[in-house]
Amino acid sequence: MKIEKAYKFKLEPTPEQAERLAQMAGCGRVVFNDSLELILSIARKQSGIIDRKALYKHLNSLPLAERKALNNLFPSSASLNKQLTSWKKLDNRLWLSEAFNACLQQRQRDLVDKGIKRWVKGKSGFPVFRTRKLAHHSTMRFPEPKKQLRINHNHIKLPNKLGLVKYRNSREVEGELxxxxVSLNAVGEWHISIMCLVDIELATHVQGGMAGIDMGIAKNMTLSTDFCGDNGVFEGVHSFRALQGKLAIQQKKLSRKVLGSANWKKQKLKVSKIHQRIANIRRDYQQKATTEICNNHAMIVCEALKVANMSKSAKGDSENHGKMVKQKAGLNKSILDEGWGELRRQLKYKMLWKGGVYAEVNPAYTSQICCCCGHKAKENRTTQSNFVCVDCGHSLNADKNAANNILNRYLSELEQAA
Ligand SMILES: [Zn+2]
Incomplete structure (x- = not known):
């Protein structure tokens, strides 16, 4: 069986290489923006709206059918790819030939085949212009890495006169590229993310038993078994909240500086570094916790939670300024902090690697049902952490009860399917 495996390494370019990467990323942004401008000019003509802000507002409020109709007037990524050749001959775009053509074409595909497509389907707003000020806007994708790069022990050979770029080799790359x-982060470091197709052999004999996992705010993960973490409980590093005070102080200092000044830039870097630290601590915790769980179980079951939807609702929308928005924003910050979506992703692929089973079940009422007798009642939950069944009297930690329900639900689904 073939699965996708993702790697991410920190690059350690020489100053000359870093400059060239920045230049290439800059070309990418310009091509993205030029292509977007071209598309916007068509939308402008159709709608008669000149002002950019008003145009975006109009585009983002269009019904889906009208989005589709307008999209039919936009150029395809293939046609933009063709036009690119002539753009490079324009007096004010001659420097585009410094960039790697395949990466530039990829930027146009990203805009049309991802950005615009998502807008047509109503999944996101109309694509916005790329700016140097946002680190993640500096990115370049090598669509044919088998031809375009070579990986050896501690160097990656990149095209376009970049040559051998040193990288921090944290694990051996295997599989088909x-x-x-290649992308920049907020503290000015370049990274490379590589996706490989790996052939894995499904294990015929997998160690460990089954567990349901309840993911929560107070406790990040609670397992129905006691084998991992602290009796099956992973408190989680509340990295965001722990560093939040520090972040607030540095952010306040930033707000007092003159925007764009040397001191402002210095302070901005400080703020970015705290964000980076939060991300590192969280990443480290998640990797260790999911590895431990997968090493000790042959089958794990999680709730299918729609994390994206839950965090979206916090912002509210123009018609719906719910009273709970502020409260919800706090809760959602926690959800994002705990990174439930990422935990699921890791659990899933790690179980797949070892040949175990990963499954998800409908999350309805898992916190209200008694895992012993199946009685469902709001009153079963006496406090945040306590569960006492009003029917059979069974009492258990509320998270453990939910974790058991999650596992039981999947097992009964299996039974029904058989
Ligand atoms: Zn009961």
Missing amino acids: RNAT
Whole structure:
């Protein structure tokens, strides 16, 4: 069986290489923006709206059918790819030839085949212009890495006169290269993400038993078994909240500086570094916790939670300024902090690697049902952490009860399917 495996390494370019990467990323942004401008000019003509802000507002409020109709007037990524050749001959775009053409074409595909497509389907707003000020806008994808790069022990050979770029080799790359993306982060470091297709053998004999996992705010993960963490409980590093005070102080200092000044830039870097630290601590915790769980179980079951939807609702929308928005924003910050979506992703692929089973079940009422007798009642939950069944009297930690329900639900689904 073939699965996708993702790698991410920190690049350690020489100053000359870093400059060239920045230049290439800059070309990418310009091509993205030029292509977007071209598309916007068509939308402008159709709607008669000149002002950019008003145009975006109009585009983002269009019903889906009208989005589709307008999209039919936009150029395809293939046609933009063709036009690119002539753009490079324009007096004010001659420097585009410094960039790697395949990466530039990829930027146009990203805009049309991802950005615009998502807007047409109503999944996101109309794509916005890329700016140097946002680090994640500096990115380049190598669509044919088998041809375009070579990986050896501690160097990656990149095209376009970049040559051998040193990288921090944290693990051996295996499998067939599918794509590679070089990108900048907020503290000015370049990374490469590589996607490989790996052939794995499904294990015929897998160690460990079954567990249901309840993911929560107070406790990050609670397992129905006691084998991992602290009796099956992973408190989680509330990295965001722990560093939040520090972040607030540095952010306040930033707000007092003159925007764009040397001191402002210095302070901005400080703020970015705290964000980076939060991300590192969280990443480290997640990797360790999911590895431990997968090493000790043959089957794990999680609730299918729609994390994206839950966090979206916090912002509210123009018609719906709910009273709970502020409260919800706090809760959602926690959800994002705990990174439930990422935990699921890791659990899933790690179980797949070892040949175990990963499954998800409908999350309805898992916190209200008694895992012993199946009685469902709001009153079963006496406090945040206590569960006492009003029917059979069974009492258990509320998270453990939910974790058991999650596992039981999947097992009964299996039974029904058989
Ligand atoms: Zn009961």
